[in-house]
Amino acid sequence: MADRVVLGLCGSLRQGSLNAALLRLVQRVGTGITVVGGDVAGRLPLFNPDVENDEGSWPASVRELRDLAARAEGVVVATPEYAHGPAGVTKNAIDWLVGSAGLAGKPTLLVSASPGQAGGMRAHAPLMPTLTLLGAVLVELRGRLPRGLADGRRR
Numbered sequence: 001m002a003d004r005v006v007l008g009l010c011g012s013l014r015q016g017s018l019n020a021a022l023l024r025l026v027q028r029v030g031t032g033i034t035v036v037g038g039d040v041a042g043r044l045p046l047f048n049p050d051v052e053n054d055e056g057s058w059p060a061s062v063r064e065l066r067d068l069a070a071r072a073e074g075v076v077v078a079t080p081e082y083a084h085g086p087a088g089v090t091k092n093a094i095d096w097l098v099g100s101a102g103l104a105g106k107p108t109l110l111v112s113a114s115p116g117q118a119g120g121m122r123a124h125a126p127l128m129p130t131l132t133l134l135g136a137v138l139v140e141l142r143g144r145l146p147r148g149l150a151d152g153r154r155r
């Protein structure tokens with residue numbers, strides 16, 4: 001059976017991003033899924049309703065995001081926490097999906113990585129009502145990852 005396509009949105013532009021690593025980890029431990037679009041959020045322009053309303057003027061990255069979201073059966077959002085909130089890159093990508101049905105009915109997992117005490121969790125609460133409004137079905141990660149898996153020490 002073909003893998004299920006999962007849209008991965010990474011809200012970090014940083015080289016060596018821990019959240020990008022988390023998305024790669026999801027791909028590695030996820031059975032039967034293919035994570036697509038890992039860097040598309042970082043290539044989007046700032047959301048502008050004027051551009052959104054003129055489909056002919058959409059930049060390639062916006063088309064790519066919309067197409068991937070339409071194809072995906074699930075979504076993983078890996079967002080940094082900045083100042084106790086989500087990264088603007090993450091919210092910007094979600095804003096570009098508001099005018100589509102791209103997230104509707106899709107299982108959606110929010111994950112974060114941060115060396116900070118809460119591990120980036122405080123980025124999640126502000127995103128939840130927005131994702132829910134777009135029809136995303138928020139899911140939780142159950143269980144624990146084996147120690148060392150996230151940094152690649154154990155496979």
Ligand SMILES: Cc1cc2nc3c(=O)[nH]c(=O)nc-3n(C[C@H](O)[C@H](O)[C@H](O)COP(=O)(O)O)c2cc1C
Pocket residue numbers: 012013014016017018019020079080081082083084085113114115116117118119120
């Ligand atoms: C301006 C700024 C603000 C930050 N604020 C927080 C914060 O409030 N809580 C937290 O846990 N980490 C915070 N961090 C740490 C980042 O979440 C951490 O560096 C994380 O690894 C960034 O994601 P990335 O590795 O995917 O780029 C902040 C980092 C920066 C640069």
